[in-house]
Amino acid sequence: MAISLRVNGTAYEVDVEPETPILWVLRDSIGLTGTKFGCGIAQCGVCTIHLDGRPIRSCITPVSSAVGRQITTIEGLSNDNSHPVQQAWIEHSTPQCGYCQSGQIMSAAALLSQTDNPSDSEIDSAMSGNLCRCGTYPRIRAAIHRAVEIYDASKS
Numbered sequence: 001m002a003i004s005l006r007v008n009g010t011a012y013e014v015d016v017e018p019e020t021p022i023l024w025v026l027r028d029s030i031g032l033t034g035t036k037f038g039c040g041i042a043q044c045g046v047c048t049i050h051l052d053g054r055p056i057r058s059c060i061t062p063v064s065s066a067v068g069r070q071i072t073t074i075e076g077l078s079n080d081n082s083h084p085v086q087q088a089w090i091e092h093s094t095p096q097c098g099y100c101q102s103g104q105i106m107s108a109a110a111l112l113s114q115t116d117n118p119s120d121s122e123i124d125s126a127m128s129g130n131l132c133r134c135g136t137y138p139r140i141r142a143a144i145h146r147a148v149e150i151y152d153a154s155k156s
Contacts, residue, residue: 003067021060036099044100048104
């Protein structure tokens with residue numbers, strides 16, 4: 001079945017079943033492999049993308065729910081790592097193994113699009129569904145605070 005999608009500002013038509021998880025459409029049909037597979041049951045956050053600006057778990061979300069809506073993946077955050085969250089992640093050497101980081105970055109970007117200067121408890125709450133086997137949580141929190149500074153500097 002042909003399904004029309006808008007991913008990172010580009011229109012796509014994919015021939016998949018409506019119940020196919022968005023994750024597999026992104027990776028297998030469109031070729032955007034920045035979004036990773038983790039647990040397959042929406043518990044780890046590795047597959048986080050934005051649907052109309054809100055973070056969702058793409059491993060359990062059927063592609064049919066994205067028709068007429070905007071999907072943003074890690075590749076769509078910026079072409080050159082210029083997004084403030086990406087800049088902060090690089091500055092803080094946040095990843096260790098890196099596997100969870102696209103989901104972490106997408107959750108952090110969603111948080112900062114909703115909250116200008118989140119407290120540690122707001123960061124912990126927003127990021128609580130994203131697991132990091134390497135335990136880089138202190139660097140993630142520091143990078144989010146740094147991203148706020150980068151956002152603020154860009155407004156000046």
